Amino acid sequence: MPKLWSETIDTHRRTVRDAILEAGWALVSERGLMSVTMTQIAEKAGIGRATLYKYFPDVETVLAAQHERHVAAHLEQLTALREQPGGPAQRLKAVLERYALICYHREKHGTEEFAALLHRGEHVAHAEQQLTALFEELLVEAAASGELRDDVPAEELASYCLHALAAAGGLPTEQAVARLVSITLTGLGLSV
Amino acid sequence: MPKLWSETIDTHRRTVRDAILEAGWALVSERGLMSVTMTQIAEKAGIGRATLYKYFPDVETVLAAQHERHVAAHLEQLTALREQPGGPAQRLKAVLERYALICYHREKHGTEEFAALLHRGEHVAHAEQQLTALFEELLVEAAASGELRDDVPAEELASYCLHALAAAGGLPTEQAVARLVSITLTGLGLSV
DNA sequence: AATTTTGCGAGACACTATGTCTGTATAGAA
DNA sequence: TTCTATACAGACATAGTGTCTCGCAAAATT
The missing domain is CATH 1.10.10.60 (Homeodomain-like)
Structure with missing residues (x-):
């Protein structure tokens, strides 16, 4: 071996x-x-x-690298989805749905929750920030076409999405995940 | 000493x-x-x-106990707030606001994020579950008075609130926290 | 084909942390 | 006072750490 x-x-x-x-x-x-x-x-x-x-x-570095690899894989999926045709709102919805499903399917004992604790946090947070940046771009586009509430900065909306959808990790079925996405979109002021 | x-x-x-x-x-x-x-x-x-x-x-047990103490303190604050006068929607809003502020003020490197990783998870999760239970009760009350969307189980709504409001931990100002609460409430179908 | 470079494995090393178990002293409880 | 509970310091065997050798085997280079 x-x-x-x-x-x-x-x-x-x-x-x-x-x-x-x-x-x-x-x-x-x-x-x-x-x-x-x-x-x-x-x-x-x-x-x-x-x-x-x-x-x-050390152990911490191994785990941080593992985390980074996971996030990178997710980012790849999501950016691919962003390029697809459709209006900003549609693409936003598609990306958020996909992210929720990623959270739902990822192994227990959360892949993502490392960030806050590993104290390599500052660096791991960077990977996480790429995710929020991706969300943020989509949100800005959607806001430009007037489909979104405009009383909140896009950055905060992105953070809201990221956290809210993380709840998918504890849901029992894909139907529940779909409901969660719907709720989250409603929070954005998006009619779906 | x-x-x-x-x-x-x-x-x-x-x-x-x-x-x-x-x-x-x-x-x-x-x-x-x-x-x-x-x-x-x-x-x-x-x-x-x-x-x-x-x-x-061992270290893990120390940290788990610390976590439990924190959550207990939070629960005390929130249950006190729940007993206050006012309609279900008002009290729900008050509790969610308070919880968001707790997340906002808590020290960096998230007090709560232990749960998923410490592998004492199953037990620590119990403390966390008390929080969702508290939210859930309030949500059921609010739903009973017809102020809430009724197409999603209260349990899922509670989980949504808990996660969405956790985003307060990374926000810059209390105004941003207030906006987050507003967004979250919108997701619940609550007009505020 | 021969040589150089690169990486691996095993073992050794000093050091730190772990978990347990003494004996002794001291502060509450009876 | 007597009894009980606790703290402390130290000892101990075990395990993990981080670094360093050595000799071997596989790739790259010539």
Whole structure:
């Protein structure tokens, strides 16, 4: 198992890196954030402990990297959705729906909630901020076409969306998620 | 400083316990969740390490207790507010406003976000659930008097409120918080 | 094909943290 | 006063940390 070798060195390093992130995440899920150790991560990833230290300096960094990877994947989905045809309101709705579903489907023990606690917060928050920036752009567009309440800055509306839709993580069904999106859109002053 | 003695034993134990929780929280705030150790907590609290172990078995438990104490304090404020005179909608608005301000004022690195990560989650979530239960009751009352949208279960509305208002933690001013509350209420179908 | 570069694994090391268990002293409770 | 509960300091075995070697094997380079 420790024999993790791919064709080229670069792809190999990426493979090992991914295995580390995967292992770290799995350990958080099954043993809890506080009890994850570098030793455990190395074992789970199938590499030596010293090797692990050549990739990441500590547990926190492993988890932060994992978080960043997740957010990046989400951003990719959402930006693709933003480019689709349709009015600003329609595209906004599509993106918010997709984000709610992402929150709904993501594994338990929230992928996102790291940000506030890891104290790498300032840096992880950056990834999160890309999300709010994406929302904000869409909101500005929608506001320009007069489909939105204009008594609140777009930045605040974006933050509202992000938090409100995070509630999807605790909902029981996709129907409930759809209702949540509807509620959230109503808050924006958008008739859907 | 280590001489933490109060009149009676019971009050003394409470004093020490509070000092521990305070110390734990301070360490999380300044050094980050991952680097807090029992040794540090004991030093900061001004007690011996062995003594600390007679109060709490590990760091996670200290933090969970601290979290529970915070939520309890919030609940006390909010239930007091719920008993006040006025129509259901008014009282709902008052409670939501208060909760938003609590989120706004609470120290950085979110008091609440522990729940999902500490893996004591199931138990801490109970405290959180008391909050949603409180919201839910108010929402049912308001719905009964026809001031609310009735196409969504109260439980989901409560979850929506809790998450949406959590956005107050990242807002710059109290005016922004007021706007957030307004948006959230609009989502509920409440005219304010 | 031979050589150089790169990365891995195992082990060793000093250090810190953990969790438990003493013995002794001191402050409330009876 | 006597009894009980608590704190403290220190000791201890165990485990995790972060760094450093070494020798080996696979890629890149020539």
